[in-house]
Amino acid sequence: MGEICCGARVGASPRPPVKIIETKIIPPNELPIEQRNTLPESVSLGVLDHVTAPQMIIRMPFIFAQTLEAQLMASSLAAMLSSLPIFAGRLRTSSSKNSKTSGRYQVALCNKGASLTIATCDSMLHHIFPAKLSSQVNDRGESFLYLAPDLSPFLPAIPSSILGYCNRDEVPLLHAQITHLHGGGTVLAVVIPHLIADQETCRLVLRAWAEEYTAACIAAQVELNSNGPIRMLSAIFEEEESPKGELRGSSSSSCNSSSSLEDEGKRGAEGRLRDIATSSSLPASGENSEESFSSIATNTNASSLHSGHALEAHAAPALPPNWTSLRFEKRSWSFYPSIACSFLWHVGSLNSLSTVTYYVSATRLAALKTEASQDLHKAGSEAPCAPAWISKNDALAARIRQVMAQLPGKLATSPMQLWVNLRKRMVPPLPYPALGNCSWTVPVKTPTTDKTTSTSGDSSSSLNLGSLAAEVRTAIQTVNDQEYISQELRWLENALSGGGGGGGGASMPCVFKGAAEILKPSGPLMLSHWDWGGSSYSDLQFGPPNTADNASSAPIWHQPPHPKVPNCVFVVPAAAGKGGGGVGGGVLVHITLHKRVAEEMIRICPAL
DSSP: OOEEOOOOOTTSOOOOOEEEEEEEEEOOOOOOHHHHTTOOSEEEOOHHHHHSSTTOEEEEEEEESSBOOHHHHHHHHHHHHHHSGGGGSEEEEOOOSOTTTTTOEEEEOOOOOEEEEEEEEEEEHHHHSOOOHHHHHHHHOSEEEOOOOOOGGGSOOOOSSGGGTTTOTTSOSOEEEEEEEETSOEEEEEEEETTTBOHHHHHHHHHHHHHHHHHHHHHHHHHHHHHOOOOOHHHHSOTTTSOTTSOOOOTTBSOOOOGGGHHHHHHHHTTOSSSOBSTTOSOSOOSSSEEEGGGEEEOTTSSBEEEOOOGGGGSOSSOOTTOOOSSEEEOOTTHHHHHHHHHHHHHHTGGGEEEEEEEEOHHHHHHHHHHHHHHHHHHGGGSSOOOSOOOHHHHHHHHHHHHHTTSSSGGGGOOEEEEEEOTTTSSSOOOSSBSBOOEEEEEEOOOOOOSSOOTTOOTTOOSOHHHHHHHHHHHHHHTTOHHHHHHHHHHHHHHHHTOGGGOSSTTOOEEETTGGGTTSTTOOEEEEOOOSSSTTOTTOOOSSOOTTTOOOOSOSEEOOOOOSSTTEEEEEEOOOSTTTOOOTTOEEEEEEEEHHHHHHHHHHOSOO
């Protein structure tokens, strides 16, 4: 049994350690033989998987007010893995003689399973749950610096880099840890390499797991009602009687007694209580030993996983003569050791990074949009660009860039990149959601210094909020240029396969332009505002609603991943579920900076 010391928030008492009870590998449920025969040996990762933050590991901790049953979490994880066999596989580098795929990443569909850790913590829910945002708004205004909780002690142990996953049968691609809190409540943390999953894919995995858990929970309750008592974990380990450090359940368990759930429970007992079916969850043909990773997609509104349009299918059939990529560049293999050295140096200075978190209310977001629109209206025909409409996200991104421009040093003039989702922007659209990485970076032009101050009267910033928001909207609109995207994808595919416009050299590495600058203090600002389906997280409900008060079984808090890379900005919705104490429509803005820059930002910008 191992122990991991919990980090405490400033001004709080140190928390008791997290006690690891058990770590085990959960294999997927066995598939019928006819489905096993159609399962390819492996799936090759797509071109964007190889260049979209391939070293990043996505860490997703969620806090639940209810206690998630460990046995049902394990069985539902096995069911989910049978529907998404990629996440039960293992990472490999291809040894194919085919020059187009040799040396590229692939996932072996070996059904070896995922890692599940069960742990306990003597802390209570209110010890780790953030202070109520709603009460702070009354005292501190519509935007303020926010001290987010430290959930790192609740994360499962994983390799430090993607190299620790590659060609190692004992290292799963999906790690999860369930930590039961004293008196009820659960922290569920899921870790997946970004190489095989972006935000949308991670959301799919969690939603599929939640649906399987709900089905299993209802089925168990129906069996309890029909056949008499069964020994659920919450009955075996009563909180008051369980030995200290052992796995405990709680009366607040997400499995609630209700005869009205009987019909759905019978469906769950048969193995499913959701629209995802496994009958067509595998590629249609087993003739080839490899399938394109990005061609395997799912549609939860229909019935199953299915082979969809590969992102590469949108690539132009041929590039114009002398066409040059605007987003990517080819590098010799010698580039990677230099990046690795920079990365190792950076790892040694991780303690020099700090994450600054702001809360921005829905009222403040609306005010930013109004301010930006008024700035554009005031500028009139002299505005650098005049989009017909700007969003609240555009205005918020502009405000973040406006504040960063006030910082000393080169960071004030660093370019800004937005991460956007390509799934809905392709024509025809990719099946929703397509697995893997379907994201794109969009450079935002910084307008020339505007002598017109914003309508808020803040003369400390020389960048007009409206002009910045307009540039953000213009940048996003460039992603709708299908010809531009298809040509970039074709260039990237050619470059990785050693042919065409990309030049010679099989499997020559490709990166986003400016990749070497990312680790520098003055590197580009990387902003992502993908959320998890809204501030209520309504599609991530583990279990049916509590019948006592109809409370949601969705998480009451989600902490976004904080990549240890400077100048990364994550915008996520603030929890607003029942019991979460959040404010609907507000967001949390997490900005990771070098410590000295973070200190300066706190000084000059106590609110966004």
